[in-house]
Amino acid sequence: MVAYSILLPTYNERENLPLVVWLLMKYLGDSEYATTGISFEIIIIDDNSPDKTQEVVKELQKLYGEEKIVLLPREKKLGLGTAYIHGLKHARGDYVIIMDADLSHHPKFILDFIRKQREADYDIVSGSRYVESGGVFGWDLKRKVISRGANYVAQVLLRPGASDLTGSFRLYKRDVLEKLVKSCISKGYVFQMEMLVRANRAGYSVGEVAITFVDRVYGQSKLGGNEIVSYATGLLKLFIST
Amino acid sequence: MIKAVEWLIGGVALLGIWITALLNLRSFQLSSFETTLILYLPLWGVLSFGLISIGIIAYRTATLRDCPEAAKELTLQIKEAKADLKRKGLKF
Ligand SMILES: Nc1nc2c(ncn2[C@@H]2O[C@H](COP(=O)(O)OP(=O)(O)O)[C@@H](O)[C@H]2O)c(=O)[nH]1
Ligand SMILES: [Mg+2]
Numbered sequence: 001m002v003a004y005s006i007l008l009p010t011y012n013e014r015e016n017l018p019l020v021v022w023l024l025m026k027y028l029g030d031s032e033y034a035t036t037g038i039s040f041e042i043i044i045i046d047d048n049s050p051d052k053t054q055e056v057v058k059e060l061q062k063l064y065g066e067e068k069i070v071l072l073p074r075e076k077k078l079g080l081g082t083a084y085i086h087g088l089k090h091a092r093g094d095y096v097i098i099m100d101a102d103l104s105h106h107p108k109f110i111l112d113f114i115r116k117q118r119e120a121d122y123d124i125v126s127g128s129r130y131v132e133s134g135g136v137f138g139w140d141l142k143r144k145v146i147s148r149g150a151n152y153v154a155q156v157l158l159r160p161g162a163s164d165l166t167g168s169f170r171l172y173k174r175d176v177l178e179k180l181v182k183s184c185i186s187k188g189y190v191f192q193m194e195m196l197v198r199a200n201r202a203g204y205s206v207g208e209v210a211i212t213f214v215d216r217v218y219g220q221s222k223l224g225g226n227e228i229v230s231y232a233t234g235l236l237k238l239f240i241s242t
Numbered sequence: 243m244i245k246a247v248e249w250l251i252g253g254v255a256l257l258g259i260w261i262t263a264l265l266n267l268r269s270f271q272l273s274s275f276e277t278t279l280i281l282y283l284p285l286w287g288v289l290s291f292g293l294i295s296i297g298i299i300a301y302r303t304a305t306l307r308d309c310p311e312a313a314k315e316l317t318l319q320i321k322e323a324k325a326d327l328k329r330k331g332l333k334f
Binding site: 014015018019022023056059060063103106129130133134135136137138139141144145147148149151152156157158159212214217238239240241242 | 331
C-alpha cells in the first residue's frame with residue numbers, strides 16, 4: 001500500500017535529482033509519520049533529457065529500490081501538463097504530491113502539506129510563497145513586482161480563493177487531480193493557475209501552507225521567452241471561460 | 243457564473259445608475275463642484291481603482307519576504323547530501 005505518490009517531472013535535472021531524492025528520503029523516510037504509517041513512492045517522469053537524467057535515476061533505483069523510485073521515461077520533451085497525466089496513470093497513492101525537481105521546492109514542506117490535509121480533509125493543499133512565513137530567495141525587485149502584479153490581476157479578475165496561483169508545489173487527492181488535469185488546457189504558468197481556478201469552480205476545498213522558494217542553483221529554467229504575453233492571454237481565456 | 247459575465251453585469255448596473263443620475267442632474271440642485279464630480283464619476287472610479295491597485299502591489303512587493311535562512315539551510319543540506327550519496331556509492 002502506498003499512501004502518497006510524489007510526481008517529479010524532470011528535464012535536464014541530473015544534478016538536482018539525487019539531491020531532491022535524498023532530501024525526500026531524509027524527511028519522509030524517517031519522519032514522525034513513519035511510525036504512523038506514511039508510505040510513499042517517487043515517480044520520475046523524464047522526457048529523454050539530453051543530460052542523461054535517466055542514468056542518475058537508475059543509480060538511485062539501485063540505492064533505494066525500484067518500489068520507491070519509479071522511472072517513467074518518455075521519448076521527447078512533451079511539456080509539464082502531459083507529464084502529470086502520464087505520472088498519474090502509474091501513481092498508486094491515494095494522494096499525489098507534485099513538485100519541481102530543481103530544489104526550489106524543499107521536500108520538508110511535504111510534512112506540512114500532509115498535516116494540513118488531515119486537518120480538514122482538504123481536497124487540495126497548495127504551497128504558497130505569499131502567506132506569512134512563506135517567501136522567496138534569489139529574486140530581484142523586478143521579478144518580485146512582476147510576480148506580485150501578475151498575481152494581483154489574476155486575483156481581481158478570477159477570485160480563485162488561493163493566494164499563490166502560479167506555484168506548482170501541491171498535494172491533491174488522486175481522483176481530484178485526475179479530474180482537474182483532464183479539464184485543464186493551458187500551458188506554462190497558466191496551467192498551474194487553471195488547476196486552482198477550476199478546483200475553485202468545482203467546489204473543491206483548498207488549504208494553504210507557507211513555503212519558501214529558493215531559486216534553482218543548478219541547471220536552467222525551461223520556462224522562458226514570452227512569459228508575460230502568454231500569461232496575459234491565458235489569464236484572459238480563463239476570465240471569459242470560467 | 244463566468245467571471246467575465248459577472249464583471250459585465252456589475253459594469254452595466256453601475257453605468258445604469260450613473261446615467262440615471264446624469265439624466266436627473268437638474269432635479270438635484272447641486273453646486274458646480276458636485277456636478278463635475280458626478281459628471282466624471284466613472285473616471286474617478288477607474289483612477290482610484292488603479293491607484294489602490296498600485297498601492298496594493300507595491301505593499302505586497304515590499305512585504306514579499308526574502309528567506310536567506312532557507313537558502314543557507316539548502317546549501318548546507320546539498321553538501322551533506324552529496325557527501326552521503328558519494329559514501330553510498332552513487333555515481334553522479
Ligand atoms: N518531464 C518534463 N519535465 C519538465 C518539462 N519542462 C520542465 N520540466 C520540469 O518541471 C520542473 C519545473 O521546471 P522549471 O524549468 O524549473 O520551471 P520554473 O521553475 O517555472 O522556471 C522541473 O523539475 C523541470 O525539470 C518537460 O517538458 N517535461
Ligand atoms: Mg524552477
